[in-house]
Amino acid sequence: MTENPGILLTILAFVLVIGPLVFIHELGHYFVGRWFGVHAEAFSIGFGREIFGWTDRRGTRWKVGWMPLGGYVRFAGDMSPASEPTEEWKALPLGERSRTFQAKPVWQRALIVLAGPVTNFLFALIVLAGFAMAYGQSQTPPVVERLVAGSAAEKGGLRIGDRIAAINGRGMETFDDIAGFVLYRPDELVQVDIVRGGVAQRVAIETGVRIEKDRFGNAYRLGVLGIYSPQMVILPVSVLEAPGVAVERTGKILTTMVDTLGQVITGRRSAKELGGPLKIAQVSGEQANRGIEDFIFFVALISINLGFINLLPVPMLDGGHLLFYAIEAIRRKPVGAAAQEWAFRSGLLVLLTLMIFVTFNDLSSFKVWERLSGLIG
Known part of the structure; x- marks a missing residue:
C-alpha cells in the first residue's frame, strides 16, 4: 500500500x-x-x-x-x-x-x-x-523457470522449461510481455501457444486473480499465471537504438489502453475502474512520493x-x-x-x-x- x-x-x-x-x-x-x-x-x-x-x-x-x-x-x-x-x-x-x-x-x-x-x-x-x-531494455526470455503450486499455470498444464510464444495470438517476445498481457485479464480463459521440447502446442488456461487494495480500501483485480521468469536479462540501449525502443514501448502502452477500454465497453471490466481528475491527482501524489523517476514515467x-x-x-x-x-x-x-x-x-x-x-x-x-x-x- x-x-x-x-x-x-x-x-x-x-x-x-x-x-x-x-x-x-x-x-x-x-x-x-x-x-x-x-x-x-x-x-x-x-x-x-x-x-x-x-x-x-x-x-x-x-x-x-x-x-x-x-x-x-x-x-x-x-x-x-x-x-x-x-x-x-x-x-x-x-x-x-x-x-x-x-x-x-x-x-x-x-x-x-x-x-x-x-x-x-x-x-x-x-x-x-x-x-x-x-536503465536498458529487458530481454528476459518468455520461459517458465518455476511454477507456483496450485497456480493457474500449473492447473492449465504449463511445465518448467516451456517457452510461451503467444497468448490469444499476440506474440510474447519477453517475459515482461507475458506479465503485461495477463495483468489486465483476471479470471479470463486465454489460449497460450507454447514450445515444449521443440514442439509447438496450445493450451487453454484460466488466469488467476490477485487482489490489491489502495489506501482507501478499494480492491483491484489483477490477472496472474503463477510462473517465475529466468534470471533477468537487461541489455544496454544506445542513443541510436533508444528511439526505436521508445516507439515500441509507446505502442505497447497504447495497445494496453485499447484493450482495457474494450474490456470496459464489453463489460469484462467494471466501469467503476474509470478514473477522472481526482484519481489522476491521487496517483500523481503517490508517484511523486515514490521518487522523481516514477513521477516522470x-x-x-x-x-x-x-x-x-x-x-x-x-x-x-x-x-x-x-x-x-x-x-x-x-x-x-x-x-x-x-x-x-x-x-x-x-x-x-x-x-x-x-x-x-x-x-x-x-x-x-x-x-x-x-x-x-x-x-x-
Whole structure:
C-alpha cells in the first residue's frame, strides 16, 4: 500500500502533471498554426478567470486561468465549437481573413489539429527514450523457470522449461510481455501457444486473480499465471537504438489502453475502474512520493493517454475535428453547419456526462459517499 503523500504534495504533483502536458499539447497546435500563417489570438493554460498573462508582439494573449484542468489556443477565425465560417468571419477584410484558421485548406487545418496529440506522443517518446538509455531494455526470455503450486499455470498444464510464444495470438517476445498481457485479464480463459521440447502446442488456461487494495480500501483485480521468469536479462540501449525502443514501448502502452477500454465497453471490466481528475491527482501524489523517476514515467504515461483520448473521433475532441475534416476532404465541401452544430453539442453532452461519471467514481473510491451517509445517519 502506497504511503499517503499528503494533500499539499498531491495538489502540487497534479498541477505539475496536467499543467506542462496541456501546455505542450496546445504548443503543438500553436506552432503548426503559426507555421501555416494563422494568427493565435489567445493561448491559455487553464479555464475561467485569468490569473495573470501578457500579450506578445504578435498580438497573442498568453494567460493562466484559475482552473488548471485544461487549456486552449484560440486562432483567429475559429469562432465556434465546430470551427465553421460565420458571418463575422466573412465580413473580415481579405488580408485579415487570410490569417484566420478557416481561410486555410483542409489539410492544413487537419495538421494544426493533429499537432496537439502528436506533441504529447513526442514528449512521451523523449522520456521513454531517456529511460531506455538510463536503465536498458529487458530481454528476459518468455520461459517458465518455476511454477507456483496450485497456480493457474500449473492447473492449465504449463511445465518448467516451456517457452510461451503467444497468448490469444499476440506474440510474447519477453517475459515482461507475458506479465503485461495477463495483468489486465483476471479470471479470463486465454489460449497460450507454447514450445515444449521443440514442439509447438496450445493450451487453454484460466488466469488467476490477485487482489490489491489502495489506501482507501478499494480492491483491484489483477490477472496472474503463477510462473517465475529466468534470471533477468537487461541489455544496454544506445542513443541510436533508444528511439526505436521508445516507439515500441509507446505502442505497447497504447495497445494496453485499447484493450482495457474494450474490456470496459464489453463489460469484462467494471466501469467503476474509470478514473477522472481526482484519481489522476491521487496517483500523481503517490508517484511523486515514490521518487522523481516514477513521477516522470507517470507524466509520460499520462501524456500518451492524453494524446490517445484526444484522437478519439468524438466531437469537441481533436479526433472529432479530424473526422469532419476527413469527410470534408472526401466530399470536397464541409459538413453542413447544422449537422456540425448538432454533433458538437452532442459531443459536449457526452463529455460532460463522462466527466460527471468519472468524478462520481473518484469520489466513491475515496469513500466520500460512505462518509456522508454515516454523517447523515
